[in-house]
Amino acid sequence: YINFFNHNFLIFGKLYSNLENNNKNKRNYFKTICSEIDFNVLEKYNFIDWHIDPSSQKRCNENKFYWESFFNYNSNLDIKYPRELSRFQHIPLLFNKNKKEVAEEFFMQFIDWIIHNPIYKGVNWNCTMDVAIRVSNWIIAISVFKDEIIKYPKISQIIYKSINDHGNFIYNNLEYYGEKFPTENHYLSNVVGLIYIGAFFPKLNNSNVWLYFGIQELYKEMKKQVYSDGGNYEASAGYHRLVGELFLSGSKIAESISDRRKKIIIDESKKNKRKIYRYIDIKNFNDHSKRSIQLLPDEFYEKLLRMAYFTQSITKPNGYVFQFGDNDSGRFHVLDSSSSKSAINHKHFPKSVYYFLNKKKLFDEVITSNTDYLFYKNSLIDVKLNSDYKSNSQNYFFKNSGLVIQKNKNSWLGVISMSNGKNGKGGHNHNDKLSFEFNLFKEDIIVDGGCPYYTNYPELRNSFRSTKAHSTIAIQNIEQDKWLDGAKGLFSLEQKSNPLIEIDNKNQIIASHVGYGVKHLRKFNLFENKLIIDDKLNFTENKRIINFNLHPNIKVDLIENNSELLFKLSLSNNKNIKINLKIKNVKNPIIRTGFYSEGYANQIKNSMISCELISTDVKSIFTW
Secondary structure, X not given: OOOOOOOOEEEOOEEEOOOEXXXXXXXXXXXXXXXXXXXXXXXXOOOEOOOEEOOOOEEOOOOOEOOOOOOOOOOOOOOHXXXXXXXXXXXXXXXXXXXXXXXXXXXXXXXXXXXXXXXXXXXXXXXXXXXXXXXXXXXXXXXXXXXXXXOOHHHHHHHHHHHHHHHHHHHHOOOOOOOOOOOOHHHHHHHHHHHHHHHHOOOOOOHHHHHHHHHHHHHHHHHHHEOOOOOEOOOOHHHHHHHHHHHHXXXXXXXXXXXXXXXXXXXXXXXXXXXXXXXXXXXXXXXXXXXXXXXXXXXXXXXXXXXXXXXXXXXXXXXXXXXXXXXXXXXXXXXXXXXXXXXXXXXXXXHHHHHHOOOHHHHHHOOOOOOHHHHHOOOOOOOOOOOOOOOOOOEEEEOOOOEEEEEOOOEEEEEEOOOOHHXXXXXXXXXXXXXXXXXXXXXXXXXXXXXXXXOOOHHHHHHHOOHHHOOOEEEOOEOOOOOOOXXXXXXOOOOOOOOEEEEOOOOOEEEEEOOOOOOEEEEEEEOOOEEEEEEEEOOOOOOEEEEEEEOOOEEXXXXXXXXXXXXEEEEOOEEEEEEEEEEEOEEEEEEEEOOOEOOOOOEXXXXXXXXXXXXXXXXXXXXX
């Protein structure tokens, strides 16, 4: 997976080896701090460049304070690369190797990072989320290497001091901007980072305050960020997984502390009340009839269970999720590298939740070689939750989330008409109302493009989240919802389109939006060997284009060229599957380059069918 000792790192699916920093001025300081490690081992160690973007070979300035700008939006320097490396998510993947060797390498990387990232300086202190994820992964490594770390008291002292610095930094730089502004995965990661530090390091001065605050906020964020149907309100499949991992890991660590410690933090909370931001009393969370103290209430775990079921439900027959919104490959912990396409294979998440909540039947339904779930082995055996979920249903309607899944013997259909993220303010969602994904015989046919770029390529980011990038009708020079110009608009998309979706008594999916000033109505009818899509859009002022974004494995040929177009679709890797797509009331067919990625920085060439409308009514029919 990675050559750990030679510092070859897999970042966003690509292997980078030229990440060395030859700062000779700090070499002697490094050797002095690490003098407890064998001299020959120290001599072989090369510093890592924690500030480089290997994709562009440009560096962030490590001498500037964290609140200063480290890049401009036209430089193509991608700040996510150094931040990703500094999350230390590569450490847990080496736990099954020689423990002494890996522990020493981890200690040297740790000291290397400390030396080259003094607190408040550089890009790796710029985002509190990354600070929290980094310290959480450090803590996992320290707990695994607990027998080794006691042999290195000088290194241990520096590690513990840095963890305390991380805790103070997180608590004093929370990504929370008041109740008027919706929170998101960033703030949630801050909260979970504090839970990790507070749970594992009870002797730190503010340990109980951080732990109590983290538990209090974890509960509040679950109520705020997750719909009652289990969907995350950021309107992105990728961020649903990340947020789910954060809730799962935070609650697992909190519930794993002893009953004695739980009682202490609850009893001492009133004494620390002035130190705890926005204090609420969590004592009422506890069901005292249970055998042990449960810090978070059953309603919290009911939603966590629904989050897992949501992911299981949007998973296609090929094992990949229905991709909608941004996908930046974000993870909290990466504990198993067995998933070949982890950015769109999310099976580890529901399996881990079911294991943690002791839902054996649901656990057995999720087939995956990924073993992340073993981290959550301290199951909550006392929690009483509704687990009457059916994985073999033909309809899955997530009303709050604005998403419908339908399937039959050979086909799978996912339709989205979802509200913009964070209470309509936008962030990681796209202009994808009435778009869909379609899978036949376990092969993807119509796909969502995701988004492989953020601030390094603003124009490409906007292109991937535009209406024209999705399998719906786009109107020239008009977006379903508008974004602001410039950097501020890259992570906002205020909702005006009023998206709606439902299933009627004939099993027909009916979706609509009014983003163009008039209603765009779309109906889906799925049969055993046919999918019919009816569009009605009474708008004739601008050019109207119907788009179908094809999976990269799909080859397409145009057979007829008149008002009723026929496209022949075939799979390059499966010659036996033949699909016809007939589109009525269109002209000027084009097969052009589409929009597709399977994670961050991973754009893959694909094709898109585009046709111009000649009527207010269009019918598209897939047959196979």
